[in-house]
Amino acid sequence: MIFTKEIIKAQFIKRPNRFQAYVKIGEDEVMVHVPNTGRCKEILVEGCTVILRYEPGENRKTKYDLIAAYKNDKLINIDSQVPNKVIDEALKNKKIENLRSYNVIEREKTYGNSRFDFRLTDDKGKQYFLEVKGATLEESGVVMFPDAPTERGRKHIMELVDAKNNNNGAGVLFLIQMDNVKYFTPNNEKDPEFSKALKYAAEHGVEVMAYSCEVDENSITLKNKISIIL
Template identity: 30%
Template sequence: MEFHPQLQQATLIKRYKRFLADVVTPSGEELTLHCPNTGAMTGCATPGDTVWYSTSANQKRKYAHTWELTETQNGDFICVNTLQANNVVKEGLRENLFPELSGYNTILSEVKYGAERSRIDFMLQADCKVNCYIEVKSVTLSQQGCGYFPDAVSLRGQKHLRELMNVVLQGERAVLLFAVLHSAITQVSPARHIDAKYAQLLCEAQQCGVEIIAYKAELSAAGLTLTSPLPVCL
């Protein structure tokens, strides 16, 4: 997935109010960006990091610029725009990049399902196959090369695991796909130290038959693509 138009570079001053960030451009201009990430963003928003941002042509937007990537002072790239996780997974599904998810001819997005009134990120369909429900989670929290999810207590994430288990119990296929959007991550684990309930439910989901996979993105200011599977260590 390529960024169009090309991303612009700035230096992070601070992130605040969850949705806003102040940066300074190479020319010295200060801008306020929209931050499309409500998480803790631990390690992704250190003052002095390089920020790569997009600009919208929509004149009605209060903040025209959107924070897309962080390039840390150690040289790691992180996609902080959580919306991009679904975009890059959808591209991968269309291009048949995931061997585990091949053999389907229809991709549906944001399908309502479940007893807890959820929307599944993707549903795959094919003749003579049960439906495949795919929940996508973006992983950006890196600690000593391990990627952890979630980066804050996630009641929504817990709900999605319960919904996926019910899908399996109903005889259909359920997949949790971790989109790893941090260049330093080499494996993925549940963040027990942050959300012990989520970690417990993840183990229960695997035992129930929910498939858990992780794919790492190749990231740069030009774009991002999911390229290689990573181990998931529960």
């Protein structure tokens, strides 16, 4: 996935709330939009280099979205709209090995009380519900999800179990928005209920997948399948 809009670098100053941050562009302090409601405290550290995407608009308060940041030498994409776009591209290009048989790809489809990111259908009419979770929390090469409690996330996982029990395919894919990581694991410390639900789902036939991304300042692309420790 190549970013078609203008991309510039800036220096991170502070993030007073979930949606806004202040950065330094040249000598100017500028307010920007943060398209991620997660905490990202270990990424958005004062003085770090961040990547901005130019997003002009009459109804916008800011001209830029803060889409990525350098954590030491590692570039991490934090745009919460990116994971579904990356996976959509990967599904169409048959890059996810166990989902290659599905040729019909639909976005944002309802099942039960949840709306899943994808509904896939193969040539025989078999359906597969896929939920995508963007993962940005990394410590010493270990990636975890979530970075804060998510009741909505746990609900999605249990709905996937229900979909599987009703003769559908079902899976959750954690898109790691960075490269060069060791493995993925649920964040039991931050959200033990989500971790418990994910383990339960895996034991009941829901596929749990994790993929890293090749990330640079102008693009992000699905890269490697990553080991999972539940």
